[in-house]
Amino acid sequence: MMATPPRFVVIGNPVGHSLSPAIHAQFAMETGTALEYATLLAPMEDFAGSASAFFEGGGRGANVTLPFKIEALRFAASATDRARLAGAANVLTSTGGRIAADNTDGAGLIADLTRNLGVSLAGARIALLGAGGAARGVIAPLLESRPAALVIANRTLDRAEALAKEFASLGPIEARTLAGVADGSFDVLINATSTSTKGTPLALAPGCLARGALAYDMAYGPAAKPFVEHARALGARGSDGLGMLVEQAAEAFLVWHGTRPATAAVLATMRARP
Known part of the structure; x- marks a missing residue:
């Protein structure tokens, strides 16, 4: 049998x-x-x-x-x-x-960014939007990739500051408000907020993205489409989180x-x- x-x-x-x-x-x-x-x-x-x-x-x-x-x-x-x-x-x-x-969420994100999307994270300026569980789960793997800087940006600064303090020993990390990434010229910008899944638009200022930057939404499918299309309209590469x-x-x-x-x-x- x-x-x-x-x-x-x-x-x-x-x-x-x-x-x-x-x-x-x-x-x-x-x-x-x-x-x-x-x-x-x-x-x-x-x-x-x-x-x-x-x-x-x-x-x-x-x-x-x-x-x-x-x-x-x-x-x-x-x-x-x-x-x-x-x-x-x-x-x-x-x-x-x-x-x-x-x-395995962090490992999955790094694999998608580097293997599937061809992004080099070493030396990159990375903005991680959100300070909830989705963001927390990927901070350590992102820092292990040796970026030049990792900025945690959140609507309320105190939550971002708490995360930055907790992970400070792992690499270069700082906290800002969401508005504080406007002039950051980031190479990689990752949306880990719940805005896409809740159907709430998340506006991106043109100055937040460097030339040829990747804007990445952890949500996937129709939920992530507005964010991805907005990023592409600003001249960035855009990707959802299906990978x-x-x-x-x-x-x-x-x-x-x-x-x-x-x-x-x-x-x-x-x-x-x-």
């Missing part, structure tokens, strides 16, 4: 729109890996209950999406350094019934299966979806 494939899920609320099942199915096909991967809708007030039931029922691993990434870190019995630095987890793994947390989604999934696949799948074909497939 054939063994039951290991089971994986993506947990969120909402979660029905998630591309993770399709991404991991294609990774599995490319690598010859047997697995089952589904979505798991957790009640807003009971992430821990849903996650516990999944793992107690034999689940092997879970991706975690909004709004549960901070809870996922608290839920786990142990965590990697990158999850602790991020203050959140998007990957949970069960080993002998013990749950470990990891965070980050695929690359962070590949990092999670590596955590679970010991091999990092190729991503180009998967990204092309996801990009071609209606």
Whole structure:
């Protein structure tokens, strides 16, 4: 009798729109890996209950999406350094019934910027817009890329200053208001605010972007379209975060299966979806 494939899920609320099942199915096909991967809708007030039931029922691993990434870190019995630095987890793994947390978002962003978009981060001036969980999760990997400067810009300066202070030992980082990036001439500008997902326009001043700069939105699909089009109208390259989604999934696949799948074909497939 054939063994039951290991089971994986993506947990969120909402979660029905998630591309993770399709991404991991294609990774599995490319690598010859047997697995089952589904979505798991957790009640807003009971992430821990849903996650516990999944793992107690034999689940092997879970991706975690909004709004549960901070809870996922608290839920786990142990965590990697990158999850602790991020203050959140998007990957949970069960080993002998013990749950470990990891965070692959930062690695996914760096992979998309450097491999897929051809951006050199070493020596670059980078602006990271937002000081919430999405921004926090990528600060350490961005600083590890040795930029000339990383500016955390937020609507309220105190939150940006708190993040800059916390990560100051890792590299050149400073805090500004969103208006404070207007004359920054940044080589890379990353939108980690919730404006795109909430349908709220985020205006960019022309002076915030250097010649040939990349303006990148962590959101993807229709939600990111206004930001990307606005950046292109200012003469910058523009990209949404679909590549980050695929690359962070590949990092999670590596955590679970010991091999990092190729991503180009998967990204092309996801990009071609209606």
